[in-house]
Amino acid sequence: MEGIVRNSFTLNLTIMKLMGIYPLENHSRLYKVFGYALYIFSIIPGSVLGFLQLFFKGDITGVGYKDLSSVVVIFLSPKLCSMVFAADNVKKCIDYLDEGYFTIKNQNQEQIVTECVQICRRNSVIFLGGCTVSFITWSGTLLYRDDIKQLPLIAWLPFNSQDYSLLHYVLYCSHGFGVAYVAFAAGTVDPLIPGLICHASGQVQILKDNLQHLDDYIDRSDLVYEKIKECIDHYGAIINFVFKYERSFSVVILCQLLESAIVIGICCLQISKLEAYDINLIIMGNYLVFLLIQVYFYCYYGTALVEENNSLINAIYMNRWYEYKKESQKALIILMECSKKPLLITAGRVVDLSLETFTLILKRSYSLLAVLKNY
Template structure:
């Protein structure tokens, strides 16, 4: 733990190394070398994958083989969500750069008493980022590699049927050596990169919310300085610092809202569809000959997609709950020892903090645990409908 804290102080950033590497990989890090080349190379590769995936969907639209169709549709929708997220991030990259610049200023302006709080939240950010990226990487491994291994065991060395784990329709035959093996390897590594990039974006949201939470905690500590007999600072100076910090927190949270609002809306819509498709495949595969294969490759994918929706909703819920603590701390400070003019300033701060900081889905609804419940309920309803059709 001591070594982790030393590293955090050295980097002086809430952004974890894994998130920074992911942003540099897609050219979304400030002053990144060859940023445009990295971005266009990656986004074109995702677009090519999407073309062949949707070609398969349109070529194999057959309700008599609904399970195969929905299985291919689930991973295709997952790729589409990733593609739309990256496009949205590209159009809002200036907002992202402004947020990262603000975070760097918070670290450079932090005094010694603030560092312990910021380091604690930076450590949480690293842990959450590693967990999310690892979960998505495991989901890809079990979906691609695990499914192939189990399918080969069931077929008992019968190579007459060779299926790619990610359903695609090519204008040429791919079931011959070495074309099949090359495409399989390309699919695995590309799917792994997409999964890690999407986990990185989710981790970025968590990191930004944790950074704002750290600033709120520092602000709550500042209320204790008001009317304190053990500090040389006047109460008016302490209140002015609190007002300035509160305004910076509001500005930063609004920038985060602008950056992730459209992404959260896409998350709501697409996660409902993807969770529905994967859940349907798992349900109908129970008790079948290839049930073990399907469940093995789909279960962790289902967990990863569900975790993705939960992270967005919980981040919005956590930010809203954290912002409410500002007005409570202002009321609980020693305001009765202040002068009338100081009390008026503090009252305006309390009134401003009554408006919750939040993240919305397309400016329509707040991200909350209630929203996550809605996603799961809707997905379960759609699963029952598909099961009835099947």
């Protein structure tokens, strides 16, 4: 890893490599097997048995704060599955940032990239720190259970697992690894995905800077056309990056938004049932706030990318285009026409990643809350 990737996502990618969802430089099929096996052992037992328990229970309104970890594992399992099976595409998308298509020409542009790097590192530390604390807190609650040998997550079994010691310990370890897998995946993947959009927005800002100051960044006036062609190639690289991004993360983002809408509704329902001075109110409230921030980051940076792209025409207009030759003017017109197509990030090609989608999620969560309260 070099450049932007190394400075922004070293911590994220190191943990992802350990989890089998970001291939090594010279990875073999054995690494893929490791990633699949770790996912199956950590996620499948907890999500499948937890889903069966909720299904046979038949009353999702009875899901309490103690069952929240199981609900999160169940709904995040498709998201993490997409990450595991799309690991090669994820690597290609991330490494594309350092393949020489995006270069820094001056100090102003270096400042833009530096700000994006700082944002990504800040978000990564906050998310990973929050998820680590949550996992440690969850682990501590297991020690205060009435039955300490009880499985950490809710699970449907046709028999008592404690009657079979080996099976019980396997399930216990699987549940523990499952929660840890989800916690550290959320702490590394969730800041990574918006961070990549942030860098795409930064590249559009650099492109705008080049277009707005064409005359300042060249030595001779006859080089304007060549500079404009470089800008067109730069814009094409940004579009290509967004295409790779969607192919890698579109399904992942859709799973995250669906999970968020459902879990936010369940959290609000449980908070409405708790007493004002109940410690569990703080636990549920903290998780709800963290979940809202998580979804907001996805939608905020998606909106930022669209707005930066929409202002590209203004940047072109602000240069001295009226002094250029016809071939240069025609090239700028072509670039302006290309920029009219919105640079959108979609979730599963269903909804756009924007602040409007964030409000839509809140509305759907409230609708779910209203249904559950009347259930």
